[in-house]
Amino acid sequence: MKKFYITTTLPYVNADPHIGFALEVIQADVIARYKTLQGFEIFFNTGTDEHGTKIYEKAKESKLPPEKYCDEYAERFKKLKEKLNLTYNNFIRTTDDHHIKAVQKFWKKCQENGDIYKRNYKAKYCVGCEMEKTDSELENGRCPLHPNRKLEIIEEENYFFRFSKYQKPLLDFYKKHPDFVIPKHRYNEVIKFVEKGLKDFSASRLKEKMPWGIEVPDDPDHVMYVWFDALINYISCLGWPDNKKKFNNFWPGVQVAGKDNLRQQAAMWQAMLLSAGLPHSKQIFIHGFITADGQKMSKSVGNVINASDLVKKYGTDATRYFLLREIPDYEDGDFTYKRFEERYNSDLANDLGNLLNRTLTMIEKYCDGKIPKSTKDSEFSKQCEETWKKIDELMKVYKFSQILEEVFRLLSKANQYIDEKKPWELAKENEKEELEKVLYNLAETLRQFGIMLYPFIPNTSDKTREQLGLSEIDIKDFDFEKEKNWGELKSGIEIKKGKTLFPRLGNQ
RNA sequence: CGCGGGGUAGAGCAGUAGUAGCUCGCGAGGCCCAUAACCUCGAGGUCGCCGGUGCAAAUCCGGCCCCCGCAACCA
Numbered sequence: 001m002k003k004f005y006i007t008t009t010l011p012y013v014n015a016d017p018h019i020g021f022a023l024e025v026i027q028a029d030v031i032a033r034y035k036t037l038q039g040f041e042i043f044f045n046t047g048t049d050e051h052g053t054k055i056y057e058k059a060k061e062s063k064l065p066p067e068k069y070c071d072e073y074a075e076r077f078k079k080l081k082e083k084l085n086l087t088y089n090n091f092i093r094t095t096d097d098h099h100i101k102a103v104q105k106f107w108k109k110c111q112e113n114g115d116i117y118k119r120n121y122k123a124k125y126c127v128g129c130e131m132e133k134t135d136s137e138l139e140n141g142r143c144p145l146h147p148n149r150k151l152e153i154i155e156e157e158n159y160f161f162r163f164s165k166y167q168k169p170l171l172d173f174y175k176k177h178p179d180f181v182i183p184k185h186r187y188n189e190v191i192k193f194v195e196k197g198l199k200d201f202s203a204s205r206l207k208e209k210m211p212w213g214i215e216v217p218d219d220p221d222h223v224m225y226v227w228f229d230a231l232i233n234y235i236s237c238l239g240w241p242d243n244k245k246k247f248n249n250f251w252p253g254v255q256v257a258g259k260d261n262l263r264q265q266a267a268m269w270q271a272m273l274l275s276a277g278l279p280h281s282k283q284i285f286i287h288g289f290i291t292a293d294g295q296k297m298s299k300s301v302g303n304v305i306n307a308s309d310l311v312k313k314y315g316t317d318a319t320r321y322f323l324l325r326e327i328p329d330y331e332d333g334d335f336t337y338k339r340f341e342e343r344y345n346s347d348l349a350n351d352l353g354n355l356l357n358r359t360l361t362m363i364e365k366y367c368d369g370k371i372p373k374s375t376k377d378s379e380f381s382k383q384c385e386e387t388w389k390k391i392d393e394l395m396k397v398y399k400f401s402q403i404l405e406e407v408f409r410l411l412s413k414a415n416q417y418i419d420e421k422k423p424w425e426l427a428k429e430n431e432k433e434e435l436e437k438v439l440y441n442l443a444e445t446l447r448q449f450g451i452m453l454y455p456f457i458p459n460t461s462d463k464t465r466e467q468l469g470l471s472e473i474d475i476k477d478f479d480f481e482k483e484k485n486w487g488e489l490k491s492g493i494e495i496k497k498g499k500t501l502f503p504r505l506g507n508q
Numbered sequence: 509c510g511c512g513g514g515g516u517a518g519a520g521c522a523g524u525a526g527u528a529g530c531u532c533g534c535g536a537g538g539c540c541c542a543u544a545a546c547c548u549c550g551a552g553g554u555c556g557c558c559g560g561u562g563c564a565a566a567u568c569c570g571g572c573c574c575c576c577g578c579a580a581c582c583a
Contacts, residue, residue: 012582020583052581163580189512193580196510201580227581258583259512268580288513289583296577328521331513332577339520342532350545358542365541405522405530419539419547427541504543 005253013073022307033455047092052226056212102236166271353501372436381486
């Protein structure tokens, strides 16, 4: 069986999951679901990033041992699976035993390769921010956020990773793989970054200052810096280094990440893989950010949109639909409740839900509630075929919004078709054959929608199928290629008109 | 000369050379199968500004202004 591996980045567990991460994991889920339809065996990984200073301090604040604190947050992220209807089959925590062992092994490999070395490290530290500051961040030698405080100079011995050594190999690699980073402008961005020159980066901290991390092998005074450990999850989740079979089956994979993560994913992580003698990732797909009402979401502004709240208020599919349709492909997008409800009403309620409803009502009234005789010369069969082609092309470059636009265009054609053909008149005039043809075309088109929408809004896909008298898509044995063909909807099936799919919001 | 994205109808966006498009909203009409839904038509834009190249520019080139991220561990 063909294999496919996809992973999200691991969110840091110092806050509740917000819709930015929801977007990422939903996008990954769409890809995974589509690949599954195509017959791939999927390994779909997500999880939580749990080490590092911020978490250590957050835990202290909430008077919990870090382990407990992480447990609590990891649970909240795990709940997304249900809430967002995700199909991931692996959830890694960077505090998992096997991950820790893998990280230490990875470290040793880099060390054997001469890429880890110790040197004195000096950094400027702002106590106000509790953060190191680089020179570029300073204004007149002071932290712009806390200009009254003097910066502390911290000095300690750190291990460094020889990032600089990989400038040329990385550039060669990018050149050979023009699709390595999607979209193109992110690909260009990372090349520019690497061309500018790479500085070795610090890969460890003194344990006495920051104990919450993975121990450096053979040097218990040091723990690794959090991202060095975190990046390795993309292979430790596959059982590397022990489970060679699984690793070889699935690696390399596609990594979905936010634009803030471009350098880490596309440059640092790739250099680390080179150092450890492992193959590069297959592809990095970078998505944009979500603003709330045009503003960056932040706790201090108090405008953070929480994924769970959306699901609670509007449901899983409406949330998925909004994020996939309204956030522009590759770019930043804006969230507002107004826009959300507009999308919901116009697309999901008026176009999709209403089409299903009116079609099924007519089948009940005019065809005894049974799918009528199938027709060959459908005006829709060709359009469905073309839409499938477009979906396939666009899916390769992760243009989810465009795909949904295409699918809903087809939907709108179906609504037009009803007005054109006026089945109610055909019924009055007893034009049975034409009437059945029209209704079959509509029902079959709806069946096709059901499949097209499966990666995006799976519950709706199920419900649509159910109301057409079909069973839900059982992903394990669903013959996708066959089901895409026009006419797979058998006549005589009894429909099961059910509840309104998406009741309109804000009526009244 | 730090890096990147953006400035197109009231709002949100698509469109990378050849009659300016989509969704929502707005106005008029149609229909009655349907979730006050659906369908048709219409109003509304000097495509940020200035200059250049072209028969032709939102689209290419140069300059400028404005907005938003990032600036080496926050999706």
